[in-house]
Amino acid sequence: MSEKKADNAEERRRNGEVEEEEDEDEGENDLEAWERAYADDRQLERWISNQILVGSPDYHIKVLVDKLGCAGDASLQNALDLVYENLNDIPSYGHREALILYSALTTCDSADIMETIQKCKKSKLRCSIIGLSAEIYICKHLCQDTGGTYSGIRRGLLLEHAPPPPAIAEFAVSNLIKMGFPQRGAEGVISICSCHKEVKVGGGYTCPRCKAHVCELPTECQICGLTLVSSPHLARSYHHLFPITPFNEVLSALLSDLRHTLPRVCFGCQQTLPIPLHGSKTSLRVTCLKCNQHFCFDCDIYIHESLHNCPGCESRRHPKILNLSE
Numbered sequence: 131m132s133e134k135k136a137d138n139a140e141e142r143r144r145n146g147e148v149e150e151e152e153d154e155d156e157g158e159n160d161l162e163a164w165e166r167a168y169a170d171d172r173q174l175e176r177w178i179s180n181q182i183l184v185g186s187p188d189y190h191i192k193v194l195v196d197k198l199g200c201a202g203d204a205s206l207q208n209a210l211d212l213v214y215e216n217l218n219d220i221p222s223y224g225h226r227e228a229l230i231l232y233s234a235l236t237t238c239d240s241a242d243i244m245e246t247i248q249k250c251k252k253s254k255l256r257c258s259i260i261g262l263s264a265e266i267y268i269c270k271h272l273c274q275d276t277g278g279t280y281s282g283i284r285r286g287l288l289l290e291h292a293p294p295p296p297a298i299a300e301f302a303v304s305n306l307i308k309m310g311f312p313q314r315g316a317e318g319v320i321s322i323c324s325c326h327k328e329v330k331v332g333g334g335y336t337c338p339r340c341k342a343h344v345c346e347l348p349t350e351c352q353i354c355g356l357t358l359v360s361s362p363h364l365a366r367s368y369h370h371l372f373p374i375t376p377f378n379e380v381l382s383a384l385l386s387d388l389r390h391t392l393p394r395v396c397f398g399c400q401q402t403l404p405i406p407l408h409g410s411k412t413s414l415r416v417t418c419l420k421c422n423q424h425f426c427f428d429c430d431i432y433i434h435e436s437l438h439n440c441p442g443c444e445s446r447r448h449p450k451i452l453n454l455s456e
Contacts, residue, residue, distance in 0.1 A: 204234035
């Protein structure tokens with residue numbers, strides 16, 4: 131009797147029908163129907179086809195929300211082919227990197243995925259995968275061959291990929307890049323946006339070379355191909371390319387021997403540096419290797435995570451400013 135019931139259930143599942151007899155069966159059939167919804171569509175679509183660089187995160191979020199859905203079997207090879215097609219023409223001074231969020235337990239490919247992985251490896255395309263389910267061998271193999279990372283889902287893992295990855299010295303080529311600094315358009319002026327081909331009223335930016343109108347920065351002019359940025363964008367890129375050297379912690383023994391020669395206040399916040407406890411190996415202060423100024427731990431964190439500039443080194447570069455303030 132149970133075998134006959136199972137055969138009938140299997141036949142109904144093939145026809146797309148859903149059982150509604152018991153709570154346990156309903157849960158299983160819902161899951162099977164959801165899996166079956168993945169079985170027909172293995173196509174991929176490039177969601178942002180007209181934008182090479184888009185500076186607004188709201189635009190990316192809107193595209194993801196509008197396009198996000200569940201359909202078809204996952205094909206890792208199709209995803210790699212799409213990434214290779216879009217990133218293969220990136221110049222040598224840029225990073226070819228793909229971050230894949232993968233929730234399927236299989237990959238349904240039409241050809242040999244190993245050849246695709248070797249093609250990505252030859253193109254210096256670094257692939258990293260955050261798995262939303264169990265570990266899969268092909269994902270691990272892809273990340274190992276291309277120099278990426280493969281790990282389980284955590285919010286921290288997503289944020290780890292936000293800073294640009296370190297450049298590989300072998301492939302890092304120094305080239306001059308032409309950039310334009312566009313002026314913001316006047317309010318109330320009607321213009322046609324070159325990136326979206328839409329009529330805009332006020333705002334936006336004007337390309338200094340071809341006078342085309344764009345919405346957001348940074349971006350690439352769709353008319354002349356000039357990279358359009360603003361000074362804050364260059365400043366943020368500079369901080370990532372040339373980070374501040376970590377400060378060294380001053381040993382407590384050295385502090386006790388040279389207490390009369392070392393500063394007693396933090397160079398950053400001008401607060402009195404704390405006195406270490408008796409027998410403690412740490413002195414609760416750090417020092418910059420370049421300017422030899424002393425800072426507290428709070429200023430150390432603020433300098434390396436937010437400010438990205440050492441106050442002591444900056445004051446040595448601009449001594450006239452200090453003289454005027456005095």
